Amino acid sequence: MLPSLSSIAARLRLKHIRLLVAIDDEGSILKAAKQVALSQPGATKALQEIEEALGAQLFLRTNRGLEPNELGHCVIRYARLIYTDLGHLREDMAGILEGHGGRVAIGMIMGAVPSTTQVIARLQAKQPTMSVKIVEDTSERLLQLLDDGRLDLAVCRTSISHRSDAYDAVAVREEELAVVGHVDNPFVRARALSLLDLASSPWVAFSANMPMHRYLEREFHDHGLPFPRGVVETTSAFVTLSLIDRNARMLALMATDVADFFRRAGMLSILPLRLRTRSDPYFLVRRRDRTLSPAAQMLVEEFSGGALEAAVRSEDEGSAWRSEAVPTA
Known part of the structure; x- marks a missing residue:
C-alpha cells in the first residue's frame, strides 16, 4: 500500500x-x-x-x-x-525584489490570441524584464491548467466546466466568426454568396466536441442544409492553414480576429459571407481561491488600463469579476 x-x-x-x-x-x-x-x-x-x-x-x-x-x-x-516550480518561485521573488513583477503564466484560446498578445506586448514594453509564459489550447485544457496551478490566468470560457463557480471572470471581447479559404479560392470575389454555394466544398473544422464545430453545424442547420461530409477535424491553426494552402477549395470557420491576422499576412482570404451564427464572448478567468501574483495583477490591469485593479484585490460581491457561469468555449 x-x-x-x-x-x-x-x-x-x-x-x-x-x-x-x-x-x-x-x-x-x-x-x-x-x-x-x-x-x-x-x-x-x-x-x-x-x-x-x-x-x-x-x-x-x-x-x-x-x-x-x-x-x-x-x-x-x-x-x-x-523543480520547475521552484525556479518560477525564485523568478517571482527576484521580480518582486527588483520591482518588475517577476513571472506570469497565461493561457488563451486561439480566437483570443491576437487581442491577448497585443495586451502582453504593451505590458512587456513597460516591464521588459518580466517573464511571460503563454499557452494556447482549448478552454477545457486551459481550465485544467488553471486548476493545477500551471497558469495564473486564462482567456477562455468557463461553462464547459462542471465547477464554473470555482472561477471569477471578466468579459474581454465579443468574438465574431468568418469563413476563410485560400487566397485564390474561387468564391473570394463573389458579389453575392450564400452557404448553399459552399455546401459542396471541402471543410476543415474544430473537433466535434468543440464549440467552433457546433457553431458551424448550427449555421448549416439554420440554413436547412446537411452538414458537409468528409470534414477534416483539428484544433491546430497551423494544420488548418496548411490544408487551405494545399487545396484552393478548402474552407474553414475562424474567429474574425484570427482570420484578419492571417489575411493581412497574405496566408488566406475571408469569404464575403454573412453568418447568422455568433460565437460567445470570451473572458479573462482566474481561480477564485487563489491570490494573484504581482505580475498577474499587472497583466490584469493592462487588459483594462488599470480599471480592474480594485476588482482583482476585492472579494466583494460588487467586484468586476463575476463568479456565475459564463458562455461556452
Missing part, C-alpha cells in the same frame, strides 16, 4: 527531487551524483530513501545503468514539475 501524503511529504527532501531529475538526465547514478554534488554511495543511499518514502521501486538496475519503470517515469515527471 502506498504511504500517506503526510508520510511522503515528511520524508522526501529537495535533494531527492534534484537527484531524480539528474538520474533521468544522465541515465546513471554516478553521473547523476556528480551533477548534484554527491558521492556515489551518497546518491545510492538517497535513491533508496526516495523509494522507501514512496513505498515502491522506481528504477530497474541494468548493465546500461538505471532505467525508470512505469512508476519511475511518473515520479520523475512530477519531480521535474516541482
Whole structure:
C-alpha cells in the first residue's frame, strides 16, 4: 500500500527531487551524483530513501545503468514539475525584489490570441524584464491548467466546466466568426454568396466536441442544409492553414480576429459571407481561491488600463469579476 501524503511529504527532501531529475538526465547514478554534488554511495543511499518514502521501486538496475519503470517515469515527471516550480518561485521573488513583477503564466484560446498578445506586448514594453509564459489550447485544457496551478490566468470560457463557480471572470471581447479559404479560392470575389454555394466544398473544422464545430453545424442547420461530409477535424491553426494552402477549395470557420491576422499576412482570404451564427464572448478567468501574483495583477490591469485593479484585490460581491457561469468555449 502506498504511504500517506503526510508520510511522503515528511520524508522526501529537495535533494531527492534534484537527484531524480539528474538520474533521468544522465541515465546513471554516478553521473547523476556528480551533477548534484554527491558521492556515489551518497546518491545510492538517497535513491533508496526516495523509494522507501514512496513505498515502491522506481528504477530497474541494468548493465546500461538505471532505467525508470512505469512508476519511475511518473515520479520523475512530477519531480521535474516541482523543480520547475521552484525556479518560477525564485523568478517571482527576484521580480518582486527588483520591482518588475517577476513571472506570469497565461493561457488563451486561439480566437483570443491576437487581442491577448497585443495586451502582453504593451505590458512587456513597460516591464521588459518580466517573464511571460503563454499557452494556447482549448478552454477545457486551459481550465485544467488553471486548476493545477500551471497558469495564473486564462482567456477562455468557463461553462464547459462542471465547477464554473470555482472561477471569477471578466468579459474581454465579443468574438465574431468568418469563413476563410485560400487566397485564390474561387468564391473570394463573389458579389453575392450564400452557404448553399459552399455546401459542396471541402471543410476543415474544430473537433466535434468543440464549440467552433457546433457553431458551424448550427449555421448549416439554420440554413436547412446537411452538414458537409468528409470534414477534416483539428484544433491546430497551423494544420488548418496548411490544408487551405494545399487545396484552393478548402474552407474553414475562424474567429474574425484570427482570420484578419492571417489575411493581412497574405496566408488566406475571408469569404464575403454573412453568418447568422455568433460565437460567445470570451473572458479573462482566474481561480477564485487563489491570490494573484504581482505580475498577474499587472497583466490584469493592462487588459483594462488599470480599471480592474480594485476588482482583482476585492472579494466583494460588487467586484468586476463575476463568479456565475459564463458562455461556452
